[in-house]
Amino acid sequence: MDFATLLQMLDATMRLATPLLLACLAGLYSERAGIFDIGLEGKMLAAAFLSAAIAAVTGNVWVGLLAGIGASIALSVIHGLASITFRGNQLISGVAINFLAAGLTVVVAQSWFRQGGRTPQLTDGGRFEPITLPFAEALRDVPVIGPIYYELISGHTPLVYVALLMVPLTWWVLYRTRFGLRLRAVGENPAAVDTAGVSVITLRYAAVAICGVLCGIAGAYLATALQAGFVKDMSAGRGFIALAALIFAKWRPWYALYACLLFGFLQAMSLRPDVIENVLNFRVNGQLLDVLPYILTVVILAGFVGKAIPPRAGGEPYVKER
Amino acid sequence: MDVMPKWADVVLIPLISILLAAILSALVILAIGENPWEALKLMVQGALGSTYGWGYTLYYATNFIFTGLAVAIAFHARMFNIGGEGQALLGGLGVAIICLYIPWPHWTLALLGAAIGAAIFGAAWAAIPAFLQAKRGSHIVITTIMFNFIAAALLNYFLIGALKVPGSMEPASAKFPEAAHLPSFQDMFSFGESTLFRGAPANITFFVAVAACVALWALIWRTRLGYEIRAFGHSESAAKYAGISPTKIIMVAMLISGALAGMMAINNVQGEAERLVLNAVEGAGFIGIAVALMGRSHPFGVFLAALLFGFLYQGGAELALWTSIPRELIIVIQALVILFTGALDNMVRMPLERLFLSMRRAKQ
Numbered sequence: 081m082d083f084a085t086l087l088q089m090l091d092a093t094m095r096l097a098t099p100l101l102l103a104c105l106a107g108l109y110s111e112r113a114g115i116f117d118i119g120l121e122g123k124m125l126a127a128a129f130l131s132a133a134i135a136a137v138t139g140n141v142w143v144g145l146l147a148g149i150g151a152s153i154a155l156s157v158i159h160g161l162a163s164i165t166f167r168g169n170q171l172i173s174g175v176a177i178n179f180l181a182a183g184l185t186v187v188v189a190q191s192w193f194r195q196g197g198r199t200p201q202l203t204d205g206g207r208f209e210p211i212t213l214p215f216a217e218a219l220r221d222v223p224v225i226g227p228i229y230y231e232l233i234s235g236h237t238p239l240v241y242v243a244l245l246m247v248p249l250t251w252w253v254l255y256r257t258r259f260g261l262r263l264r265a266v267g268e269n270p271a272a273v274d275t276a277g278v279s280v281i282t283l284r285y286a287a288v289a290i291c292g293v294l295c296g297i298a299g300a301y302l303a304t305a306l307q308a309g310f311v312k313d314m315s316a317g318r319g320f321i322a323l324a325a326l327i328f329a330k331w332r333p334w335y336a337l338y339a340c341l342l343f344g345f346l347q348a349m350s351l352r353p354d355v356i357e358n359v360l361n362f363r364v365n366g367q368l369l370d371v372l373p374y375i376l377t378v379v380i381l382a383g384f385v386g387k388a389i390p391p392r393a394g395g396e397p398y399v400k401e402r
Numbered sequence: 403m404d405v406m407p408k409w410a411d412v413v414l415i416p417l418i419s420i421l422l423a424a425i426l427s428a429l430v431i432l433a434i435g436e437n438p439w440e441a442l443k444l445m446v447q448g449a450l451g452s453t454y455g456w457g458y459t460l461y462y463a464t465n466f467i468f469t470g471l472a473v474a475i476a477f478h479a480r481m482f483n484i485g486g487e488g489q490a491l492l493g494g495l496g497v498a499i500i501c502l503y504i505p506w507p508h509w510t511l512a513l514l515g516a517a518i519g520a521a522i523f524g525a526a527w528a529a530i531p532a533f534l535q536a537k538r539g540s541h542i543v544i545t546t547i548m549f550n551f552i553a554a555a556l557l558n559y560f561l562i563g564a565l566k567v568p569g570s571m572e573p574a575s576a577k578f579p580e581a582a583h584l585p586s587f588q589d590m591f592s593f594g595e596s597t598l599f600r601g602a603p604a605n606i607t608f609f610v611a612v613a614a615c616v617a618l619w620a621l622i623w624r625t626r627l628g629y630e631i632r633a634f635g636h637s638e639s640a641a642k643y644a645g646i647s648p649t650k651i652i653m654v655a656m657l658i659s660g661a662l663a664g665m666m667a668i669n670n671v672q673g674e675a676e677r678l679v680l681n682a683v684e685g686a687g688f689i690g691i692a693v694a695l696m697g698r699s700h701p702f703g704v705f706l707a708a709l710l711f712g713f714l715y716q717g718g719a720e721l722a723l724w725t726s727i728p729r730e731l732i733i734v735i736q737a738l739v740i741l742f743t744g745a746l747d748n749m750v751r752m753p754l755e756r757l758f759l760s761m762r763r764a765k766q
Binding site: 118158161162163166167168169170171172173175176177178179180182183184186187188190191194197317320323324327365367368370371374375377378381382383390 | 551733
């Protein structure tokens, strides 16, 4: 494999890892606050649809992004109501949200655009365009560093950089702010937080809302940056891969980045079977690459390679002692 | 002392939840510019208006009985088996191998063999997550989700590889031999001139599903094992104190669950398609969650809920045929049922409990 192909692969990795990373960090906020969220997939899907629909109608991708975030937050509110206010089962609520999004997006898309459950192709202004970072053109001819900077680092859509910046930001919020400390505490021992006079309900709603915003960006990225428009079931299990990455990263932000890059790389590889064949001199089964994230996660969960311990109060509705 | 009488818990709350889901579904239909009343009439006509419609309704219901029972038995042990989809896919693989490679003399034996094969494959697919939950504490919900994806890829692998018909481009297995053909309702209930259930896929598996309901009821409420499963589900620590092994209960409950989900394959693979195709389960594993929640994890409740979802499925297909309402409306209804009967249960329960409490106080 030559240098140019490698850069291409890594470039594709960046693009494919971005939605995983955003959704993974979304899940991280929620689960660190003790709210399990298997509805990441549904929120991404809803956001992908509404962002593409609004971007197609208004011709402005930023309005579309806001609409996508709105759709995702709406589902987050349902999840919050079910799992915080009404102390229901968070897993069942997540399942319901996934189906709600899978069904509603197609039903609404069909009655709105009459194109078989998809939105119109997005054109100029309705999509996020790649941005060229400063000096990328000038440095292009510098050996090694030039192409890396031009091909790999520069030339992505703005949301890719947003996702990357979210990693240090999430780390800082979780480990260096009062809010982050409380957020982590509410996922481990909500009674202690309550005793300290901090509202468990408010904190958990805040976490679920942040989760909604990040899932919204992830979904909008799918429909308005990675592809040009919404198609049925376009999230294609990414919400679950993000969930897998979250476990793989053991609920920590920097490891989430590494896990998502790894899983993104696996996705990039399964798109380019010819490259693997050239490098390794044998055919790697495409299906195997597709399910490798899930298999790796099961191995991690099994605790054979380091143990993944979830936040202790995860999945438990908080009941004040009476 | 319970706040509410038992009938309110068993009948009233599910009814209110379904009513809420129905009202929201009607609003969705209104919002996309169709008439909900007309839609309902079309669905009833299409699903229950002819023996053909009934044939499809009961066929879908058979699938949902199996997956619903699978989720229900796991619920009794307080486990959430989302893996019904993958277990049913693997069950299909078991049925295909049994039907293709063993020359069956008669369909009764083929049915028995396929049922055993489907159950073993489904149970095997549930065994790994169950073992990891029991021995390593890995969350069963996450592992079963992962195993759904792995099952889909595995089936893909077999259908474009070992099981594919040589020379064919289609990712599907060969047609099963004639001897493995299960009698359909058309074969069974057509006498002389009158042909009932013409062309509908409902088959003898429906009665197997009904038998499974009765067997599971007996297991849960009439055997020591069922008692242990329920005790474990109510309180793990109390069950442990009473000498019930958590490992055993988790494994047994999940194996039964996986076997039931796998047995769905005798209906859709052996009964209907008579060959293994890609994505044969079509989401029935997930509908089992809605069915089990609505049926309150009781086999009779599961049976009724499966009939309702069979009706919705067939009615939804008819709607998509005659109106511009897409089939995905059924997924929305399914989501609302899961939401109201599962996650938002307390939303309905808490005001009702308050109502019953005040009624009791007024009486005193």
